[in-house]
Amino acid sequence: MKTDMAVETDTDATDAIVTDQDDTTSTTVDDRSTETESETKAGKESPKSTTTSTRKKSAKGADATTDDDSAETEPSTGDGGRPVGRRPARFGWGAAGVGLLAVITIAASALAIVFGLQLKNRIDVENAGQEALRTAENYAVALTSIDTRNLDRDFARVLEGATGEFKDMYSSSSSQLRQLLVDNQATGKGTVIDAGIKSQSENKVEVMLFVDQTVTNTASPDPRLDRSRILMTMEKVDGRWLASKVELP
Structure with missing residues (x-):
């Protein structure tokens, strides 16, 4: 009897251990299954979270850019609403520049006139x-072209x-020259x-x-x-070019 009881006790103990192991195994499997499902859900939801985070960062970056643009576009104002930021550049000559410009203009005008x-x-x-050259050429022809038949015209x-x-010299010697030409029946063509x-x-030329x-x-x-x-010297007298000197160099 004792032996049978002992055997039954051992059998019950063994069954209890097996039952505990099965429970433990089942619990472990259930825990792993739960973890797997959690990871799966987390994996599916992760892109949404990442996208949401990225959008938030982009929104923050856009807000920051907008703030920077606003800061550059709208100058800060002080008391009375007047802009305190950068002042627009002014391009002006000033009094000295205007005076210098006037001097340059006057100098340029003077040089242009000169x-x-x-x-x-x-x-x-x-x-x-x-003009004097053409007149001298014609006068040289008249001076060297003489015809005794028309001395009055030629003189x-x-x-x-x-x-x-030259006019004074020719006038004073014309009577002697006339007689010489007549005596020798001289003619000339220049x-x-x-x-x-x-x-x-x-x-004067x-x-x-x-x-x-x-x-x-x-x-x-x-x-x-x-x-x-x-060598003929031509002078302009009363708008006409006349021979004032005739030389044979």
């Missing part, structure tokens, strides 16, 4: 030189184009080969001329060519 006058004077001188033409020293301006101003003169007379009936170099 250069303009110089240019005008240069143009006037060049024009005067060309009058020479005197008409002369002035000053041609200007070349001419150029030696010096020039608005009222020196012209160098190279003249060929074909001459005939009783001593030499065949035409003879004489070449002369003439």
